[in-house]
Amino acid sequence: MKSPRRTTLCFMLIVIYFSQATLNLNLESIVHPLILHEHELTEKEPLREKRAVASSSPVPAEYTVDVEISFENASFLEPIKAYVNSLSFPIPGNSTDLATNILSIEVTTVCRPAGNEIWCSCETGYRWPQEKCLHNPTCQEHDSSLAGHRCSCLKGLPPKGPFCQLQGDVTLRMSVRLNVGFQEDLKNSSSALYRSYKTDLETAFWKGYSTLPGFKLVTVTGFRPGSVVVTYEVKTTTPSPQLMHKANEQVMQNLNQTYRMDYSSFQAVTSNETKFTIIPEIIFEGDTVNMMCETDVLSSNVSWHHVERHSDIQNSSRFSVYTTVLNNMTSVSRLTIYNITQRDAGEYICKLTLDIFEYESRKKIDVTPIRILATEEMKVTCDNNPISLNCCSEINANWSTIEWKQEGKINIPGNPETDLESSCSRYTLKADGTQCPSGSAGTTGIFVCEFISTYGARGSKSIEVTFISVANLTITPDPISVSEGQNFSIKCISDVSNYDEVYWNTSAGIKIYQKFYTTRRFSDGAESVLTVKTVTREWNGTYHCIFRYKNSYSVVMKDVTVYPLPLEPNIMVDPLEATVPCKGSHHFRCCIDEDENYRVTFQVDSLSFPAGKNIMCRDPVIGVGEPGKVIQKLCHFSKVPNISGGPTGGIITYKCVGSQWEVKKNDCISAPINSLLQLAKALTKSPTQDKKLPTYLKDLSISTGKVKHEVSSFPGSLGAIVNILDLLSTVTTQVNSEMMMNVLSTVNTVLSKPMLSTWKVSQQQQTNQSSQLLDSVERFSRALQTEDSTFLSINQTNVQMRSMVIKTGHPKTYKQSFVFSDLDLWGNVAIDKCEVGSLQQDSSIVTVAFPTLQTILTQDVQGKNFANSLVMTTTVSHNITMPFRISMTFKNINPSGGVPQCVYWNFNLANHTGGWDSSGCYVHNVDGDSVSCICDHLTSFSILMSPDSPYPGSLLGILLDIISYIGLCFSILSLAACLVVEAVVWKSVTKNRTSYMRHTCIVNIAASLLVADIWFIVAAAIHDHFYPLNETACVAATFFIHFFYLSVFFWMLTLGLMLFYRLVFILHDTSKSIQKTIAFSLGYGCPLVISVITVGATQPQEVYTRKNACWLNWEDTKALLAFVIPALIIVVVNMTITVVVISKILRPSIGDKPSKQEKSSLFQISKSIGVLTPLLGLTWGFGLATVFQGSNAVFHIIFTLLNAFQGLFILLFGCLWDQKVQEALLKKFSLSRWSSQHSKSTSLGSSTPVFSMSSPISRRFNNLFGKTESAHFTQISE
Template identity: 25%
Template sequence: MARPAMFLIVAELSNKMFYAEIMVEEGAIQNISNLFTTLQAINITVDNSLLIISQFSITTGLVQIYAPNETICYDSTQQLSCTMNDPSFDSCSWKLTAGNNVYALVNGTEVLVEPSCSLTLLKTSQIWQGTYNCSFSKGFITHTASATLDIALLPENIQILSGPQYPDCSVDEEKSLQVNVTCTIKNSTENYTMSWSFVGTSGGLNSSTNANGFISNSVIVSVQCKSQSDIIVTCQYINRKSQQESANLTLPVIYMGTPVCQANGDWPKAKASTTAQLACIGERVGMRTRPCLSTGSWGIETSPCVNRDLNNILQDTYSLLKGRGSPESIASDIFGRLKNSTNSTVSINTYANINASVTILQNMNNASANDLLASSNNILSISLKNSWTELTSAQSKNSSLSEQYLMSMEGLITKTHINISESLPRCKYANVELVSQAAEKNSSIKVLNASIILPEGIVKAVAFSTLSELLPTNEDTTTNSIILSVTLQNSTLKNDISITFPLINSRPRNYEIDCVYWDFTSSQFSGNGCDWTYTGVNTEAVCTCNHLTSFATLMSKHPISLKFQDEITYVGLGASVCSLTLCLIIEFLVWNTVVKSNISHFRHTALVNISLCLLLADCSFLASSFLSINHSNWCPYLVIIKHYCYLAMFFWMLCLSMMLLHQLMFVFHQLRKKVYLTFSICLGYICPLFIVILTFIAYQNGKENYYYSSETCWLVYEGTLKGSIYAFIFPVLIIVVINFLSMMVVITKLLRPQVSDGSKADEKDITKSILKAVVFLTPIFGVTWILGFFVLTIDLTEGPLAFFINYAFIIVNSFQVRDALLKYFIST
């Protein structure tokens, strides 16, 4: 007798769907099927209304499904397959009905779908239990068959805890403690056979509860304090196929004399060399852990607590990776839920929640653009910065969370169709901005204030304002711009791309900018194919690259160093120190011989003080050059000494110039030794002392990075007219100008001698020798430092000229004392 088959006819009327079932004999199925296959739709008039039949389904009769019909083992490999008599139906698909949910089955980590309509489950578990439907489709006809898979389940996670967590026998070793041990598993349809086993104790009363989707089994065990033996409690679950899963707990009993960590906050008193656990509270899942070290001190807490709604989304994406559900069908739902879950940054401000959110993005292959950007923006909030970096030692071995985020976003933006209108070609949030538009040749596109100039094409660019702070860099550089990912849709880059980045921090003088991109192969920034163009603007960086990817700028943490500058400085200063020492020794030896008048006394007094100040300053300079990190506390004292001694040197030069000027302007007025010594000491030592003291007070009482820099062990230069260095530059500049003006007056006076000066020939010869000293000393001690002013204003990144000026300053300044003294002694 022929078997009846059933047609399911789906009809549409006024946006409403109607269903009708038609029973036909099996022999007529093929003919009716062939008829429906040739039609796009059938119009039927029912009660004067037009029904448009757009879908037909034969649910039985042609498809055979082969699946295990008995209970199968947990964690086993199973195969299902479907066949159909009509070979023209070559399109096969699988679906799983679990409860009220229907999932499309695709290739994943636990599912293999073959074109021959066979399905292989690589690892049977709870998510694969349900009714499997295979469907063959052609045109508007779909033939289906179904089978139910019964899996003998096992708990995927058994949580075993004791209460109290640390039974305390340290007070009275004669007493007996009653400890409640609980095993908790997720609720399931499997009727487990549950049992307890004990080592070192025996079990008492046991109980079972079922609440909030979890089954908890508890038992009371007795702890005899004086026995001090290990107590091990094991709970075991056995399924219908006699498979078993167990968990055991060694009770961490605190005996008398046992090292402990004292109670701290909500952490209980704990036994040393163990790890304490606390359940996450509120709407968060997971267990907090904190090690109690062997020293009796608490270690760092690890808190993998994840918001329950985020955890549910995460588990859904894990199921998606396994093959249960297609990305196209659930992407919108996943990202919609993720957007809602991340709307409040206060509720997700932990590393665990950030990690879960990034993992969700990483697991998805397709998405809705608005929800994707909204949820991506939320987890980049500044308030979550610390949560991104809360890495444990185990987590730090893996690729960084920020790199995973960037990789996921790049893939999602590239693969996802972005629905942005032509009138509003951008989707902007506080931390993420996406631009997708057609660009003309060499036109400029702005994304988060960064400008992009590239050849014509459809440009898709996404910028991340805070991600640069999260991506790791090497020890010598730091990110100084947004992260900008640029792609061309359906085309390749033929010419270089130019990007102008606004810098987060202005570039200091002599600091290089590196234009880089993120290399996912090496998990670090790379500069291959990208160059920085110097423009003189310190608030932006112009980068030119020959490829497209995620770009950024890195700024060096240290200024450009000149080769051999230290060696030249040490040699020059060493020669200067030796020359100054020799000068002072010679002055001491010939003092009584050469000092025969007041003016000669003043000349040699000034030279001795200039030499002495410069000797102390150079020695301090050399000492600061050899300071190690361990002795960096000497740096502020050496800066004060250098600041004071260099200023005193110039002020004594000013004394020399002023006395020379006075001597030639007032020929018949000779200053007494006491007067000019008092004047010189006040001008040469008191004035620079006041300048140093006022500068020290004005710059946060000598605070580091205000008055001095520990890196250079010298005064701070912050920019034009900014920094304590100007408390040295301005006095020196004024003195140099006054010295030159004095020389001009003196030279003019000497070129027009008066008759009355004839009686003072000897004095005039001495005056000329003073002039020689000033003429030789002022250009060397003055012009050299003017060259140093140019060093402060010229950037080493500008090119060869900057290097020439810097080397000239180093060489001339290092050897200035030796040259000055040589010329002076030769002239005398």
């Protein structure tokens, strides 16, 4: 039974058949009965459902039906086609159970007889499928063939279908040239000209291209220069060249001739008609890449273009282009790129040209570089341990294989292991001592891993492997035997220089503290030397010298035998000194605190028999002596009571007064503290001192807390505890929080109130124990490591500590507060986050505050200044390399006690016993009992000669700053003006030799002072913005300031000597060249010699400049005298010359006289020096006055005023007051009338006031006594 679909189809065909009543043809005679090939339809399913969408209501289904109709008379084909084209769609149809509409009927394939063959061709808009063209013979019908398509006609209808298929629409990108001038309005789509052109051209295009099969749309897209090139797009099916030419002719006919369209310029480019393939899809450097274009348009005119290089590709060693036609149906062009590089990346165009058509296809390729990851260098020890060399590719490039190669003098076989999926390969090798040549430097081999891809890409990586033979160690000397207290040294020598670590161990495996050994590396080996200066019994044993390289260890051992023997400090002798009466006897004792059997011998080195003395003091324990005799005895053998048992340490001093021995000085140490002191001394000599230190600090803290009541009976115990802390602070490089707590617990005990009376005794004896204690705490603070804690706080009654670790990320402001409520004292310290951010990561800032330390630190020897607040010491674990500022606030104990002054404790003062120093710190604000201090550096002119400068924050300091800055500005401007004036009037005022030399001196004086002032500004900038000071820049600034200011003085001396010579040695005449040579040698040569000698003699010891200012050092080397002495000598010489010259010039002359002009010049010079030299002398007189401490503020102000305006004085006295200069200037500017009137008056000419320094330099003298490395601060009142 037939299906309903086929029944409907038959019905529809019958309807179409019977609907042709108006067609004037006898269809019955020409049309065979309609035959639906049942067997074919069954196989091919001609009923193809096009759309069927499920919904709640019935939706029509759309079908495409292939129908084959045969005619006996082929002449009726065209009328049938015309009739089908004339039908109006849709055509409704009726059925008993559903409605069917015919939407369209199109003729796709027509077969005609051609001789003995049947040729089947496709109608317009249709073409044969490609697979049918490949398997069926073709024919050629010129009228219907498409452009270059050889498969528009087949011989015979292909069995089993399908028929010709509908072509897709294409967009032809076309252009044509108009031979008219291009106008700019054609670039503006909104212009009238553009719209007019577009309208006219699109009208002509529509009329011409509407004749093309499948035409849909044409649009003008723009205009470009080249006459006028019109670009437009045509949407249609692919037409044949013949149809396209006809359409173009129609366009020409329908376009106004004024446009002058060029028929030969028509071009058409079509896209998406070419199959463009690239192999491989992912391209790597070195691959061989094949690009292939395939199209059914038959043409051998194919070109390849690289867009980025703007060049056509031709055959070469790396590029190959091959074009062919396959089976007379497909054009194929292949571009092959060998060993592709990243420069070859970009967009490629394959373009096939046929007539006016260009079939273009584009594709962009990326070339990925190959990166092989591997360690570039490795060092391998020849110890037969397996070592792996690893190579991996960053990307998987379809590697086909990975190869390993060896290069170099050494060949070590290995086993490769490759995992292509992970793109990695491992090469494992073992090197033993027989394979590695001897030698400390090792032998290098190159191992290359090479990755090879399927398409030819190669990537390689070279690994440089240095094979190092195992270190052979020798140790000297032979077995060591020493007595306790002696020294020994062990040298461990390696024949290779490569190692990661060298260390020494005890036989128990405990590392020796690293301060006992040093290691040096040489080109052919290395050596480590273990040196012990004072041997204790702990050093008895076996020691291992270990060289480690990676996981390989070379070990050699040495036995050390230490024979017990008391150390000299542990041997107690009584008496230390004895006076024995004749015929008397005396017992000498030699004791140790050990239970050992030693052989003891007494030896008499010398005997003396002094004259008889008046023995008045006698004591069986102390001894005998005359009045005034001083005897020292060990406290252990004295009459000091032993409270705690055990040997008492220290020395007690007696003095014979009258007939009794009196205690002059008691430095006895209680037995417990003495025991701790001896243990501390032994610990510093122990090979494992860093391991024992934590336990010892804990015992020290506990012991000092227990025996603090004994300190008053044994004053030396306090000093012993300070010595213990000093010894221990040099032991370790790292201190943890528990160790720091024990240290501060001990410090808290020694600074408690009951101890203050003992500290006063220490002060009276002028010891530096308080400074030593502060220094010890500072060293412990610098070594503090707070593990994982960012902040650490320790609070004791008499000491508090805060610390912060600098972590990565955003820096935080360091701000800490300290409050001692029992003593009503407080203080704050702050460091801005900018300064904190400049510190190294993981460094620590530690601040320790002491409320009672200020009372025991050495005060001003004159009793004028005294500490008036708590003491805070701030340390940083790493060196400070950037500008640094710290601000502090103190509670002032006695606000009415005087003017507060911020100071810090300088350990180098008073012969390294320490003292208060104000350098680098100033009072920022005083508010009631609160004093704010800032560590900063400012400069005042008066500091140059004054070691005791005014406080920068005071009214006087501010006033001197203002004067200095204003005067310096005036000086620089005046000196520049002076040089300009001299340049303008030079020819007019240097007509004779005397005037020439005078103005030469003035110009050099002005130039030298100008350069010196500029260098002063540089030094001030270094001083104010770089703290600690940049040493190199500071040395350079100091040198040039010294040199140029000395040049000012020596040129002034030259001027005076020249005057003296011209008036005293009248008959002697010297050429101008000789005078100039002498002048420049004196003006610049002498200052250069003095400056070079000064820096050469002091800079190697780093004492050329001051610690807190860029100026000559005073405290350490007195280098400042290299400036002061020449300056003062020149002032005295010039004063003398002035007196001689003035007296000479006023006396009547006998014999030859200078000419009138020269005498006028000489008189002018004498007046200048007569005015300037006293002024300069007064300047330095006030400068000398400021040197003395406590000098009146008036001297500072006058000194600053006179020196700050030196440039102005030179301009006035040296230039503008010179009559000849005035006349030359007036003449230069055509003011002759005013000049003639002015010439009647007398003008005082003068030389430059160069004998004094500018205030910027003089102010630096106040900094010469201090260091800038401020660590501990307090506030002082005076």
